[in-house]
Amino acid sequence: MTWTERIERANEGRYWKRGFTREEEGLARSWGTCAVGEQCRLGRITVADVAGTEFGRLGCEFFRAVVIGRLLGRFGVRRAARLHARIEDLALTLDFARATARVKDVEETVHA
Secondary structure, eight states: OOHHHHHHHHTOSSSSOOOOOHHHHHHHHSGGGSHHHHHHHTTSSOHHHHTTSHHHHHHHHHHHHHHHHHHHTHHHHHHHHHHHHHHHHHHHHHHHHHHHHHHHHHHHHHHO
């Protein structure tokens, strides 16, 4: 299950949001299963992209939002959704920039 699916599930309910589970909190705590780690598993970013960058800060904030979402429901879930969207946006932007650079390299090689 992806973090997008977990966030949607945590947001279920008309008046009272379910929030996150203890298991999801544990997943958010672990680097390999957190929102940033998910982007690495999808191949959008590498581990080298994370250390000392905005990804690390966003990952920590995302974990805190999941904890708040488990305790307070919709408030943490909304924050987690915004942070997850930011993490995905950054990862996709970096992935696109790398793909564009690879295409330029190939074009230069072909035309050389």
